Amino acid sequence: xxxxxxxxxxxxxxxxxxxxxxxxxxxxxxxxxxxxxxxxxxxxxxxxxxxxxxxxxxxxxxxxxxxxxxxxxxxxxxxxxxxxxxxxxxxxxxxxxxxxxxxxxxxxxxxxxxxxxxxxxxxxxx
Numbered sequence: 001x002x003x004x005x006x007x008x009x010x011x012x013x014x015x016x017x018x019x020x021x022x023x024x025x026x027x028x029x030x031x032x033x034x035x036x037x038x039x040x041x042x043x044x045x046x047x048x049x050x051x052x053x054x055x056x057x058x059x060x061x062x063x064x065x066x067x068x069x070x071x072x073x074x075x076x077x078x079x080x081x082x083x084x085x086x087x088x089x090x091x092x093x094x095x096x097x098x099x100x101x102x103x104x105x106x107x108x109x110x111x112x113x114x115x116x117x118x119x120x121x122x123x124x125x126x
Contacts, residue, residue, distance in 0.1 A: 017090030
């Protein structure tokens with residue numbers, strides 16, 4: 001019995017979220033996620049860069065990709081969970097946001113310096 005090593009098994013040659021999006025999603029959602037394609041306009045697709053979409057958690061977006069919604073087909077049989085997460089990551093990139101691993105609730109922020117206060121906030125030690 002011979003074992004054949006696939007590059008995809010070791011992370012080599014794996015498609016990026018951008019490539020997966022362009023291959024599977026851009027036909028309707030457009031290459032920029034705006035939904036400004038013939039199918040996107042006809043289906044009244046929401047701009048994937050919008051606040052309404054971006055406030056969804058990674059899990060919610062992944063679930064929608066896997067199970068579909070409305071006229072959107074399911075991709076759970078076509079894409080594996082890792083690929084779906086790559087697409088979710090790319091959706092965050094489309095909006096130009098720095099996002100932590102848990103989605104929009106974990107935006108990457110500068111660490112807070114102890115004893116500092118936000119700009120414009122009055123000193124509370126009076």
